Amino acid sequence: MKKIVIATQNKGKAKDFETMLAPLGYKVLTLLDVAQDMDVEETGVTFEENAILKAEAVSKALGIPVISDDSGLEIDALNGEPGVYSARYAGAAKSDSANIDKVLEKLNSVPDSERTARFRCVLAISAPGQQTETFSGSCEGAILHERRGDNGFGYDPIFYVPAQEKAMAELEPHEKASISHRGNALRKLSESMPAWLNEEK
Numbered sequence: 081m082k083k084i085v086i087a088t089q090n091k092g093k094a095k096d097f098e099t100m101l102a103p104l105g106y107k108v109l110t111l112l113d114v115a116q117d118m119d120v121e122e123t124g125v126t127f128e129e130n131a132i133l134k135a136e137a138v139s140k141a142l143g144i145p146v147i148s149d150d151s152g153l154e155i156d157a158l159n160g161e162p163g164v165y166s167a168r169y170a171g172a173a174k175s176d177s178a179n180i181d182k183v184l185e186k187l188n189s190v191p192d193s194e195r196t197a198r199f200r201c202v203l204a205i206s207a208p209g210q211q212t213e214t215f216s217g218s219c220e221g222a223i224l225h226e227r228r229g230d231n232g233f234g235y236d237p238i239f240y241v242p243a244q245e246k247a248m249a250e251l252e253p254h255e256k257a258s259i260s261h262r263g264n265a266l267r268k269l270s271e272s273m274p275a276w277l278n279e280e281k
């Protein structure tokens with residue numbers, strides 16, 4: 081089986097990638113498998129900068145091609161917050177539950193019509209001796225008033241997807257992949273670099 085390294089510590093992201101890449105014959109490995117102690121500091125102010133930082137640091141350290149993912153939630157009523165700070169919104173401990181509570185609290189008095197939001201994802205691909213490339217995807221929705229569903233990770237329980245009339249966390253993994261910011265970015269990557277995902281690694 082072909083292997084692909086995703087430069088992430090996030091198990092929820094890893095599952096999303098497994099859903100999308102297993103059908104293509106890939107076993108997904110993450111930093112939790114190949115470099116437990118590698119924690120790249122996300123000093124960028126855009127998803128793109130952070131994705132590039134993570135992909136290049138890990139590719140360089142391991143000497144192999146990797147894909148990184150920097151992603152987050154932009155809420156219009158909060159001027160795009162939490163954005164690149166999505167993981168650390170309620171503090172450095174990176175608690176999904178505390179982050180959701182903080183969003184719900186901040187939007188407490190905001191009516192449905194003003195709760196529009198989107199997930200964004202930038203994937204960076206970095207390989208030894210090659211120029212790093214990035215691909216972005218987004219997914220439009222709105223912030224619910226309470227949690228719904230048990231699937232997914234992060235902000236999925238409070239992100240309503242109009243097209244499916246469900247919260248992201250109520251979608252099956254393959255349904256999420258078909259409409260998500262991550263799915264959209266990965267489809268761009270595979271269209272633009274078809275050979276990359278098909279080579280033996």
Ligand SMILES: O=c1nc[nH]c2c1ncn2[C@H]1C[C@H](O)[C@@H](COP(=O)(O)OP(=O)(O)OP(=O)(O)O)O1
Binds near residue numbers: 150168233
């Ligand atoms: O599909 C998603 N469904 C729900 N929430 C999501 C999604 N995609 C990103 N998110 C949230 C989770 C986290 O709060 C932040 C990502 O932050 P981000 O720095 O890219 O990831 P991370 O620190 O969790 O792992 P790592 O940097 O090791 O890849 O956006």
Ligand SMILES: [Mg+2]
Binds near residue numbers: 122
């Ligand atoms: Mg991170």
